[in-house]
Amino acid sequence: MFKINNLSAGIGGKTILKEISLDIKPGQVHAIMGPNGSGKSTMAGVISGNDNYEVTAGELLFDGKDIKDLDPEERACMGVFLAFQYPVSIAGVNNMVFLQASINSIRKYKGLPPLDAFDLIELIKSKMKLINMNPDLLQRGLNDGFSGGEKKRNEILQMLCLEPKLVILDETDSGLDIDAMKAVADGVNAIRDDQRSFIVVTHYQRLLDYIKPDVVHILKDGEIVMSGDYKLALKLEKEGYGWLS
């Protein structure tokens, strides 16, 4: 479904990711763990097309097609979704208007007619319920003044509405209270099926209790230094990263 081959990338001439390879099969959940600054968000940014980063080598094969030179909007339309570690706030852009624009651009790409206001509201409200999100947030500016947890819920709401094929969650669990983490996990589990794949970046094994990963990778200094199953996360939780070096 999604394959990374020998990917190297950096910023301003500085190499951050070094020859990373990953093979994510349809329906799989891959967890990425690793110390601060190891390159997890860089990897997420590179996959979704953030041109702050330069890809210096390698391929990003999405359903067999290399997407590394595509614009971010095209990748999103194809089904790549990044839940941001730090979602941006844009005060004057209404959250609902933004969601509408996003949903309808992706529908247009797929050759579907745009949803009208009534259908949209119905769709969005039903998804909000799923993750216990305050409906008032829909009428506010995009992430404007949202609490940390509200922003993360808003990311999950977008994921639910857009139904992407590849979801990257970049520390979506950070800063969440236990109920909110459960709500996020419920959201993710609601759209898990045998086709949709996930890359879950996290520092804590707790989220992985709710979203069971098929594979756990450890990223360190821009390299995948170890891959294993769920037990690897448990070991990290207990022992930290010290034993790796």
Added chain:
Amino acid sequence: MAKLVQLADSNFLNDLDQHLSHPAWYAKVTKLADQYLNSSSVPGKKDEQWRYTNLKWINGTRWTNVTKVNSGKVDQLLQSVNIDQNTIDLLCVNGRFVNPKNHQDVCFEDLKDVMTLPQDHQMNFFDGVRYRWLHDALQLNFNLKRHCHVVFLATDPHQWHNVILNTKVSQAIADNMLNISVVYPQSTLNLEVDTQLDQTSELNYMVWTAPDSKLILRHRSQLGKEARLKVFLYNFEASWVHETCHVHVGEKASVDMSGLLLPCKSHFDDKEIDVVHDSPKGISRQQFYSVARDKGKAVFHGKAIVKATAPGTDARQLAHALMLSDQCQIFSRPELEIDIDDVQCQHGSSVGQIDKNALFYLQARGINLEDAKNMIIKGFLEEVIRKLPPMWQETMRNRVAIHGFSAK
């Protein structure tokens, strides 16, 4: 007169003389203006307030004077800027106030007792020109009418008109609206709007300038105790605008001024704002947002002055600007001048490009680059538009969309 001729070698001011007939009492004003003009000179780069202002076009224009009004042209122009004739309460065509229904001259009240000249230090060159060669003046009283749409219109290019509109809002009438539209394609309006708000009265005041117009606006406002004034200044594709606002805030009175400066092509838009607090507990807000494109130039010079006699004042200023091209220019200077401790004052200012992270966020949700930019710009403008009275918001959004800032 030497200085004037230097400014206007096309003789437009001399030409004005021949068409003006002022009442006898006005002679004293003419004299004052003459005195002022003789002691001052044409503004230039050395004058702080005109530093960024290009005045070359005044000399380069061949001025004409159209005294006869062609009603067909009036209708056509109004239509071209989507102004519904039925919404107009007062029309000023080619420098003369007329009845919007039949274009007959409006017989204006004698301004002798109400007309106040600005203090010498508040006068600038164009004020002098306006007083000296005044075309028409009118006094509007808001004790009769609550909404008033005044349209200033020039039927032909290369005209220059000097006009004064005096308004007075009487006590305890709330929710008054004064809506001014300036439709001056390739002509220049040198306008003064004086608003006097009595105790506890309220006024919403909006000025919109249509594409290609040139406007020199002097706004003077006097707020009585607990009066409330909201000012909205919106220029879209006006080619040259210089607005000077002087607001005097009375005890517990409040003024809220906001505006959009959207210069494109080689257009120029300059706002100079002085809010003076000299009585206790006044509130003032200034919120001006600029988006400059092409070779457009936007200048914001906002000042809040808090005198020692104004304890408990709350004055805030915000000036934010987006630059969309390499060749546009933005000068922004919010300033506070405070003579007393017991006040709350804040100002914030920013100039920059569209935030790359915000763009990426929208793109990562499938929205294409062009639409993403427009969404961000619209959102930026929305910060100001949503402060408008509800009945004006939609009109303004439509105008923003026509101006090219709309996401599909």
